[in-house]
Amino acid sequence: MINMIRALAVALIACGIGLLVSSLIRGYTTWTNNESIPCIMGKSFKLLDGVWAPRNIYLNVVVERGEADIKLYSNGKFLREWNNTNGFIERLQITERGHSYLLIKMIKADRNCTVSAKISFYGMERDLLTHAVFILIIGIILYILSMVKERRVALIAILIFFVLSIRPVYSVPVWMKPGTYAVYTANSFMSIMFVNGTIIQGDWKSYLMWKCINISGSQATLLVNFTLVNSSGKIVLSVMDYVRVNLNNRKVYYKGKEIGMTAMFLWPIPHKYEEVNLTRVYEKNIKGKVEKTNVMFIPGYGHQKAVSVRYNYTVVGFFNNHNYTLQGEGVSVLYDTDTGILLCGELDLEPLFIVAGVNTMTGNHVTLKKTNVDIGPSDMATEIYFLAMKILFVAIVIAPIVIAIYILRRKRSH
Amino acid sequence: MSKILDLLRLEYDLTWRYLTLGMVYALIFIAYTASLNVTTGILTLYGGSIVYLQDVASSYMYSFFLLIGLSSYIYSKSIASQISNGLIKTILCYPISRRRLLITKLVTNYLVFLPSGILPELYLQFLYGVDMKVFIALILVFAVKLLFSSTLAILFSVILREPLMSLIGSMLTLYTFEIAPGFLWSIHAEKIAKMLSLNYLIVVLYRALSSPNFLKTIMELDALATVLFSIVFPCIFFLSSLFLFEKMDLD
Numbered sequence: 001m002i003n004m005i006r007a008l009a010v011a012l013i014a015c016g017i018g019l020l021v022s023s024l025i026r027g028y029t030t031w032t033n034n035e036s037i038p039c040i041m042g043k044s045f046k047l048l049d050g051v052w053a054p055r056n057i058y059l060n061v062v063v064e065r066g067e068a069d070i071k072l073y074s075n076g077k078f079l080r081e082w083n084n085t086n087g088f089i090e091r092l093q094i095t096e097r098g099h100s101y102l103l104i105k106m107i108k109a110d111r112n113c114t115v116s117a118k119i120s121f122y123g124m125e126r127d128l129l130t131h132a133v134f135i136l137i138i139g140i141i142l143y144i145l146s147m148v149k150e151r152r153v154a155l156i157a158i159l160i161f162f163v164l165s166i167r168p169v170y171s172v173p174v175w176m177k178p179g180t181y182a183v184y185t186a187n188s189f190m191s192i193m194f195v196n197g198t199i200i201q202g203d204w205k206s207y208l209m210w211k212c213i214n215i216s217g218s219q220a221t222l223l224v225n226f227t228l229v230n231s232s233g234k235i236v237l238s239v240m241d242y243v244r245v246n247l248n249n250r251k252v253y254y255k256g257k258e259i260g261m262t263a264m265f266l267w268p269i270p271h272k273y274e275e276v277n278l279t280r281v282y283e284k285n286i287k288g289k290v291e292k293t294n295v296m297f298i299p300g301y302g303h304q305k306a307v308s309v310r311y312n313y314t315v316v317g318f319f320n321n322h323n324y325t326l327q328g329e330g331v332s333v334l335y336d337t338d339t340g341i342l343l344c345g346e347l348d349l350e351p352l353f354i355v356a357g358v359n360t361m362t363g364n365h366v367t368l369k370k371t372n373v374d375i376g377p378s379d380m381a382t383e384i385y386f387l388a389m390k391i392l393f394v395a396i397v398i399a400p401i402v403i404a405i406y407i408l409r410r411k412r413s414h
Numbered sequence: 415m416s417k418i419l420d421l422l423r424l425e426y427d428l429t430w431r432y433l434t435l436g437m438v439y440a441l442i443f444i445a446y447t448a449s450l451n452v453t454t455g456i457l458t459l460y461g462g463s464i465v466y467l468q469d470v471a472s473s474y475m476y477s478f479f480l481l482i483g484l485s486s487y488i489y490s491k492s493i494a495s496q497i498s499n500g501l502i503k504t505i506l507c508y509p510i511s512r513r514r515l516l517i518t519k520l521v522t523n524y525l526v527f528l529p530s531g532i533l534p535e536l537y538l539q540f541l542y543g544v545d546m547k548v549f550i551a552l553i554l555v556f557a558v559k560l561l562f563s564s565t566l567a568i569l570f571s572v573i574l575r576e577p578l579m580s581l582i583g584s585m586l587t588l589y590t591f592e593i594a595p596g597f598l599w600s601i602h603a604e605k606i607a608k609m610l611s612l613n614y615l616i617v618v619l620y621r622a623l624s625s626p627n628f629l630k631t632i633m634e635l636d637a638l639a640t641v642l643f644s645i646v647f648p649c650i651f652f653l654s655s656l657f658l659f660e661k662m663d664l665d
Contacts, residue, residue, distance in 0.1 A: 003423075007435060014436040015533055018443025025448040031455030050456040051542065097541070100456075121455040127541070128447075 006146040012139030016132050023128035027055075036116035039066065041109040047117045052100040056123040061102070062087040065110035074100040080275065091273050097127050173267040175339050175373045176220055176247055181211035182264070182341065182371040186364045191319075191326050192228075193360040199319040199326065203231040206364060210264065210352060218248045226356040239356040252351040260284075260351030263333060269340040270307060278311050278333070281349050281359060286313050288333070295382045296334055298343055298368055302378025303386075306334035306343050313349060315360050326362045338376040343368050418518070421510065425522040428501075429492040438484050439530045445477040446534040457542060467548050467620055475592070475613070477531070482563050482588040485527065486581050489567035492519050494580040497571070503664055512660050516568070520652065524564055531556035551619035558644045559612050563588050565651035572655045572662070609639040 035047050052074065061070060063086045070088075072080040075098025082088050084107060094100065104115055187205045194200075207227040214221045221244055228237040244253040250261045263279035263286075270276045270290045278288035288311035296306045314327040326348075333345030344367045349360050450469060493516075496502040505515060532553055539549045563584075570584035571577075591610065598607035608614055618637040625631040632638055 003426075006432065007430075010432045010436045011439050011529065011533070014439035015443050015537070017436075018440040018534070019447065019537070021440075022444045022446075022448035025444070026454050029451065029454055031451065033455060048456055050458040052456055053454055055454070119456070125454070131537075131541075 002146050005142055009139050009142035009146055012135055012142060014139075016134075016136030016139055019128060019132035019135060023125055023132060026128070027124035031121040032118065034116065034118050036114055039068070039104070039106050039109055039113050039115050041066075041106050041113075044103060044105045047102040047104060047115065048119055049101040050099070051097060052094050053121055054094050054097045054126045055121045057092050057094060058120040058122065059088075059090045059092060060118040061085075061089075062116050064112075064114045064116070066106055066113035066115075067108040068115060069105045069107060071103045072100070073103060074098065093271065093274070095126065097125075173247060173265055173340060175341070176212055176215065176265075178212055178214055180371075180373055181209065182373065183207065183209045183369045184342070184347070184366040185369045186347075186361075186366045188363050188365055190364055191360075191362040192358055193315060193317040193326055193362075195354065195357050195359050197317040197359075199317040199324050201319070204236075205229040206361065206366075208350075208352065208366065213242070215247075218246055220245045220247050222352075224352050224355050226353060226358070228356070237356055241355040243352065243355060252354075254351075254354055259354045262352060263347060263350055264342050264352065266309070266335050266340045269335070269337060270309070272307070276309060278309055279349050279351070281351050281354065284313070284315065284349065286311050286349055291332070293337065294334060295379050296343055298375075300370070301368070301375055303382040304343060304375055305337040305379055307337055308332045308334050308345075313360075315349075317360075326360055328362060336375045339373055341368070341371070341373055341375060342366070343375075421508070421515070421518045422522045424505070425492065425519055426526065428496070429488060429519075429523060430526060434488075435526070438488075438527070439533065441480055441484070442477055442530040443534045445480045446531075447538065449476045450538070453538070453542060467551070467617060478559055478592060478613075479589070481527075481531070481560065482592065483585060485523075485560065485563045486567045486570075486584040486588065488523055488527070489519075489564060489571050490577045490581040490584070492523060493568060493571035494575055495577040497575045497662075497664065498577060500664075506664075512662075513656055516572075516656055516659050520564060520568060524560060527560055527564070528557065531560065545620075545624075547620055547623040551616055551623060554619055555612060555616045558615070558648075561648045562591075562612070562644060562651075565648040565655070566591075569651045569655045569658075572658045605636075605639075608636060609643050611640065612644055615640050615644065 031053070033048065037045065037047060039045065059072075061082075067084050067086050070082045070085060071078060072092070074094055075096045079100075080090070080092065102117060106113065106115075185205070185207055189202070190204050190206070191199055191201045192204070205228075207225070207229075209225040211223045212220050213223050221242055223240065224243055225240045226237070227235060227239075230236050241254070243259075245251070245262060246253075247267070250263075250265070250267075252259050252262050260282060261277065261280040266276060266278075272290055272293065274290045276288050276290065277285065279286045288309035291308045291310050294306050294308055295303050298304050310330055310332040312327075312329055312331075314325060316323060316325050318324060328346065328348050331346040331348065333347060334343045335341065336343050345365070347364050347366045348362050353359065353361065453469075493502075496505070502515075506512065510518075535549060535552050535556070539546075566588060567580070567584040570587070571580040574580040574583055595607040595611035595614070598604070598610065615637065618632060618635050618640065621635060622628045622631040622637075632641060
């Protein structure tokens, strides 16, 4: 019996190692496919229909002699869409193995219109890795059980360990704990639109502070303080209130009603070129695109690596009893790559402003002033680069003086 | 019954070590899953089973090449090595007839080997959920291939009685059988190639399992000779081994 358990354990460990190695081998192979199909105006059809492996994909779609609305569905979920397009090139990540396809609807089409799609899969298959680790763990536990003399005690100990270690799992920011806080400031010319649509303009200084009071499951209660100071230093507006935030999906609830989705953090941290639902205030949904990774200097925290998310928005309100449009074109916000917390950027639409009755703040360039979230050490490469630049600058300034003094002293001695 | 179980256990303890067992399972798992190209991208839904099957049939080669080497090693260790070092005489003192001993060796090693092919197949079935008939066809072909290589390896071990020689002999013969269909296709001897190709049997079995009349489909696909070849030849190999082993002078 013991030998059989041990043999089973060895077989499981072997299969786990085998799966791990084969997932590495498979990760190095790039799988490419081309599909081309003639299309008819107004008709919808599917391309690249099948079970997609959970890997990174490079998608190149060309609509020849026409325009189409293209949607990507992955594992039954809507993933991306491209409207009125005649082609695009995108890099995406498929997270789950499942039935996926491109749904194409022709808007404009010539007689000889065709849609062709080239897709390349590259990188590791995530599910294989997870399964390999799982099989390995089971194999190792079985092997330990077959080795230990007091098998029954060991089995009970393992079971107790698993029962105790099982916790409800939420995809929530790991750093969000009761007591966590962040303070942001902005000082610039702003147009502020209130919830009722009234717009005021001027030089303002804004303070936004949130502090996590309590966490229950994936729901966090935040205390929000929003203060607005005018150019003469007088506090115009200062409100403090509680909101609830669902840490799974960043939805914000105020006085029992959902008011939007916060942009104070992004979790999980988005990848480059990924499109994210950045923020939402009531029904106004803002999507952003992750453009690049920057290194930002944050006073007190040094040089931090950050992902830049660019977005556009337009809102209409009333200024001096006339319709007035506030818009942001290509504005960006930057998030820490370790924690996903907002570091700086133009935070114009944010549901936390609602506690103060503010809907939009155009030109609200915020900077992280203070936080107890560990956003990681300063980026050493950038630190060294700046130090080297400083030394070089000092050397360039001092060198002529030193050389001049040296020449003068030599002349005097002669 | 307990005597048979004791013999099976003895054979397992003498031939298999945990490291050997782990190596065999891990290598076959790697060869099997790493070579399946179609599953690294898009597996089409319509006719996906056939696409998957064709991909498996073409990539099965790697697992079979490995299986040939591993089975040759195991049987040369189990039979030729025990004959050459005289251990088999001690086992025969149990007492047990020579015929029963050889059958026990075949059954034990076959049963330990078989899950090494079933496990990766079972995993891929869980992952892709392809047609169950694909799974059955693949398992049947793996079982037939394993039986073919096992009986041939036993025959070589009994004839040559020396572990290294029997390992080399059975490996070379099995590789010849494996590459022969490809060579025969290239010289347009398709009929003989089909008969010798056990990989072709994967598609044949799947089609036969999918159709209402199993035997009729096999006949229609000209695969009866392949099926007979895969059953008759292992029987011949094993009966010859039994005959030789019974007549053999172990001193």
